[in-house]
Amino acid sequence: MIDNLINKQFLTIILLVFIYKPSDLLASDVIASPNVQTTSLSINELRHIFFMRVQEWPDGTPIKVYVLNDSNELHKKFSKEKLGAFPYKLRRLWDRNTFSGTGQAPIVLDNELDMIKIISASQGGIGYASKTIINGSSQGDFNVLFIDVE
Amino acid sequence: MFSLLMLNKPLRAAMLLLVMNSGHVSANSAFDTFQLHGFVNQGYFISSSNNVYGKSSSNNGSLGLTEVGINASIRPFSQLGLAVQGIYRKAGALNNEAQIDFALLDWTFYNTGNTQAGVRLGRIKNPIGFYNETRDIAFTRTTILLPQGIYYERLRNLYLSADGAQLYFNQSTNIGDFNLKISAGKPLDDIKELEVAFFSFDAPGTLKPKDAYLSKLEYESTSGATRIALSYVDLNLQYDKSTHDVFDAGDISVNLFILSAQKSIGKFTLTGEHLWQESNLSNFGVLPDSKLLSRSYFLQGDYLLPHNLQMSLRYDVSYLNKDDKDGDLYSALTGRPKHAAYTKDMMIGLRWAPNNQWMISTEYHRINGSSSLSYADNPDTNTSKKDWDLFALQLSYRF
Numbered sequence: 195m196i197d198n199l200i201n202k203q204f205l206t207i208i209l210l211v212f213i214y215k216p217s218d219l220l221a222s223d224v225i226a227s228p229n230v231q232t233t234s235l236s237i238n239e240l241r242h243i244f245f246m247r248v249q250e251w252p253d254g255t256p257i258k259v260y261v262l263n264d265s266n267e268l269h270k271k272f273s274k275e276k277l278g279a280f281p282y283k284l285r286r287l288w289d290r291n292t293f294s295g296t297g298q299a300p301i302v303l304d305n306e307l308d309m310i311k312i313i314s315a316s317q318g319g320i321g322y323a324s325k326t327i328i329n330g331s332s333q334g335d336f337n338v339l340f341i342d343v344e
Numbered sequence: 345m346f347s348l349l350m351l352n353k354p355l356r357a358a359m360l361l362l363v364m365n366s367g368h369v370s371a372n373s374a375f376d377t378f379q380l381h382g383f384v385n386q387g388y389f390i391s392s393s394n395n396v397y398g399k400s401s402s403n404n405g406s407l408g409l410t411e412v413g414i415n416a417s418i419r420p421f422s423q424l425g426l427a428v429q430g431i432y433r434k435a436g437a438l439n440n441e442a443q444i445d446f447a448l449l450d451w452t453f454y455n456t457g458n459t460q461a462g463v464r465l466g467r468i469k470n471p472i473g474f475y476n477e478t479r480d481i482a483f484t485r486t487t488i489l490l491p492q493g494i495y496y497e498r499l500r501n502l503y504l505s506a507d508g509a510q511l512y513f514n515q516s517t518n519i520g521d522f523n524l525k526i527s528a529g530k531p532l533d534d535i536k537e538l539e540v541a542f543f544s545f546d547a548p549g550t551l552k553p554k555d556a557y558l559s560k561l562e563y564e565s566t567s568g569a570t571r572i573a574l575s576y577v578d579l580n581l582q583y584d585k586s587t588h589d590v591f592d593a594g595d596i597s598v599n600l601f602i603l604s605a606q607k608s609i610g611k612f613t614l615t616g617e618h619l620w621q622e623s624n625l626s627n628f629g630v631l632p633d634s635k636l637l638s639r640s641y642f643l644q645g646d647y648l649l650p651h652n653l654q655m656s657l658r659y660d661v662s663y664l665n666k667d668d669k670d671g672d673l674y675s676a677l678t679g680r681p682k683h684a685a686y687t688k689d690m691m692i693g694l695r696w697a698p699n700n701q702w703m704i705s706t707e708y709h710r711i712n713g714s715s716s717l718s719y720a721d722n723p724d725t726n727t728s729k730k731d732w733d734l735f736a737l738q739l740s741y742r743f
């Protein structure tokens with residue numbers, strides 16, 4: 195009986211590990227505000243946006259870039275895997291923009307839930323969140339657009 | 345006059361466009377791009393002898409470095425940015441002032457994503473080496489004290505920013521990003537430090553910056569792990585003689601070239617910069633026309649430790665005259681100690697940044713030579729010491 199229970203729990207854990215591999219838990223999706231007309235971006239275009247090089251969407255709406263803290267695991271993963279840049283490069287770029295007057299920096303948010311809330315309520319916003327958080331948050335309350343990165 | 349006109353035209357055009365477009369682009373979306381950032385920085389210094397940022401050689405040390413800055417930026421149109429930063433800075437007896445650090449209009453006239461070209465007008469930061477453009481922000485300089493052979497603290501105002509124009513060009517490629525900046529302008533006025541630096545005493549007249557031409561080409565790999573930059577500066581100063589002066593109204597021309605390189609491998613980053621500088625003094629009358637070749641370089645290693653800690657080690661060398669490294673000639677000509685002609689600085693530092701906003705840094709310097717000392721904090725050079733130690737502690741905040 196007890197053996198059975200342990201086995202069941204063990205099996206569940208094994209299953210969970212298979213379903214939610216650590217990489218899945220941290221897999222991120224690029225999300226945008228519902229009014230954004232763009233549904234896919236190339237890696238290069240995504241870089242231009244997060245490197246703060248382009249300021250507007252093709253339809254002319256100003257782009258608002260949102261990120262998580264430099265030390266946030268999802269942020270680190272997003273910058274390395276999606277942008278191909280180390281978080282310190284992004285910080286250096288944004289700091290130079292901000293403190294030498296040559297550009298701007300993204301808005302830093304505390305957590306992924308804030309990211310989803312704020313982007314769904316803003317115009318022209320872009321950011322990222324992990325798949326699990328997005329799936330977990332009710333789609334009725336928050337309305338974000340998913341952007342394919344090719 | 346010319347630069348004022350240039351400044352006014354785009355500004356007026358921008359205002360006009362803003363008014364004309366107010367129906368189309370809502371004021372709200374323009375204001376959406378408004379950003380406010382700032383920083384506060386307090387340093388503490390204690391030295392065995394020689395003063396850095398106040399009376400650091402006194403028993404209690406000196407809290408003589410306070411830096412506060414605030415900046416605002418807005419992009420009313422995607423092609424047009426406006427930015428301004430004000431700084432208050434107290435740095436020993438050297439500085440105690442509030443000033444406009446930059447105030448500029450940025451017009452990106454060409455932008456395809458991969459390529460940007462534009463022009464900036466107003467008060468613009470001088471692109472010199474890796475650090476000059478953001479030298480007053482603790483988070484962007486790797487240590488409390490930047491390598492003094494290249495980022496002379498005593499000539500900070502001259503290097504800081506210039507009133508004029510800058511052309512810029514960015515190109516991103518498969519191997520990384522290339523960035524070119526070309527500036528022309530009038531540097532900010534400096535205090536008497538300038539005269540002491542060039543004449544080794546506070547001359548009766550005033551040495552004034554005339555114009556500066558700067559260019560910097562920088563390459564950064566896509567990941568950010570490799571950076572290379574070349575900076576070239578052509579700086580001209582003019583001496584306004586007083587009624588009873590020993591000198592004639594002479595000219596000083598400074599040409600400097602800096603090669604900067606950085607490579608990060610995992611948690612380790614190696615940074616080096618080398619300066620070649622030529623200063624020409626001419627038409628000073630009693631002072632014969634002369635040429636001074638200065639050299640400086642540093643090599644720094646940074647290692648990222650767990651818990652957001654970073655350790656740094658640096659060796660920094662500078663010679664006022666590369667043909668007089670020991671200062672024999674310098675001492676014979678000026679009567680000042682030989683060690684005022686060079687500085688060799690070995691530094692070990694530790695910094696802790698628990699989050700994006702806060703940072704505590706500390707560093708210890710073992711220094712041989714006194715060429716980096718400011719006249720303001722060390723008025724009697726003959727009492728300065730050749731070998732000395734410096735300990736610094738700094739608390740920094742930004743938003």
